[in-house]
Amino acid sequence: MSVRLEAIKFNHDPTSAASDALNIRRNATQFVTVPEWQRGVSVNPEDSPAAYSMQDTQGQTITIKAQLRATDPEVKSLWIRAVDPTYEPAPGPGGCGCLAFLKWLIKLLARLLTGNVLGAVKRRKITFPAGGLTGFETFELKKVELHKAGVGVRTTVWRWQYSHKKYGPWTDFETTQHRIYTVVEIPKAPWTQTPYQASNTQLPWTEVLDYACKWALLAKDVDTAAGGVTRGVYDLGPGTITYDCPGSGSTHYSAGSFNCTRFIERLKGGMGNGVYVNCTDCATIVSTFANALGADLWQSRMGSFFGLNPMLGIGSAVWQPCCGWSSFSYHEVAWKGACTAAEEVFDACLQVDGDADPTAPPHTPLLPVNMQFGAAGAGLYRDRLATPPTRPICQPNPGTRQRRSVI
């Protein structure tokens, strides 16, 4: 063996998201250090995480930086590249017919769901200095499929090869694996990209992306992604969380800040802050997880003391006004824009009746996903949630609009 891979940087320019990865951390206490892949340190894909924005990288050439070492002092330069071991070109027109094409298509779909979206590393000539250790050399990626694939958490495997000549023959010298997150756009508040330092706990967390990317798998726009997150959160009931009827519908995770650490503990099967959530928790979870994918949602309230149509509260299979109460003193949802009647809401706390008469059986469950709040009588979210006489007092309260910071 003439050469060794020492390290790879995916996020090599913290000021840009166009040609490299986003600034991320793992959770409230652990930062993702760069280089993300290091010899002897990174073994599994999750040891080498990187996140990319589909919107920001579209049409751009994505680059990584790699550090190499020549282990043979006689070697002065080599051609280096990394190939995707799972890549198969499409069968040609004169090829093996429908069955071959079908097999190729299935493999392609599998790749888009779970496989390599960063493509391959283009070959380039590397000159080794005295001592053999290079600096971080820039490599361009080719056959990148971030945009084709949509939102997801996937594993990129690269087989690194060297050659003494530009066109080979090529010799394998390393295989690396990386956990690649694809989001729609740069994450929005409470998530930030600056300041890029270990003490900034509001850099996007991979522990949040692990769930958000799964819930919004394959989404290519922020509304679809936010819808996926809303469904994912609602579907956590009743196994993981359920509406806080015993505690009168109060927050367990979002008092002031969003205790995302405890919520993730709950998602992983631990105690967290317990099984109960209310609307504030659902609004905060949906907006925080969706905004990690690039959505631009707020937590905002409506009120107050309005009557309720029958609904399915999160974790409940019984159509009734929430917990059997006659009304809500307030309600909070993930909300777009200015959080007025003209904007759309994403409510993971409950399903409304989606048919022509939301006040009476039969009931048609409808999760409010990108549903306009609407005016009283417009047949939109407000009418499906509130009883006809109290619809006028079920008013958006945009003064409560906020994005809780994550802890």
Next chain:
Amino acid sequence: MNAEHLEQLKKRHRYDEWSGGTEGQGSGASQVLRVPEDLLPQWRLHHADVLRQEGLPPMTQSIWTRGKDEALSVEIWECASTAAARELLLTLLGEFESPLVERITGPGSVGDVSFGQGEHMLLFARGNVVVQVRNAGRELVPVADPAREIDARLTRPTER
């Protein structure tokens, strides 16, 4: 919370009747805010987080477990004064989606002023401290006894 909602809450919960309090009715809050493991002797402390919320006094949120599915959430705020604790109590009443939370008077009352709905949630103020005790597990337990144990700790002279 907007001003209109605040006014509704004041009227609904007859805030004038309990907004005042005698200063100096204070408590051993600093002892309790550190959440001693024997705060609830029949329960095991799972974790305690100290949370600092903008515009609110520091709060400790702790989770206590017992058996397979019983869990309690205990939140304790230490305010600057008794009056501030009563204001915080009103603010917290505005955080219940249920319209059925009512003031508890008589033998079921805990602390100086307490509110609840049924037996599974209790919110009370004692001196400059506000405490909320709720169920956090699937197996529901009445919270009056744990709330009284915390209140007793707050008023224990040795804790002051």
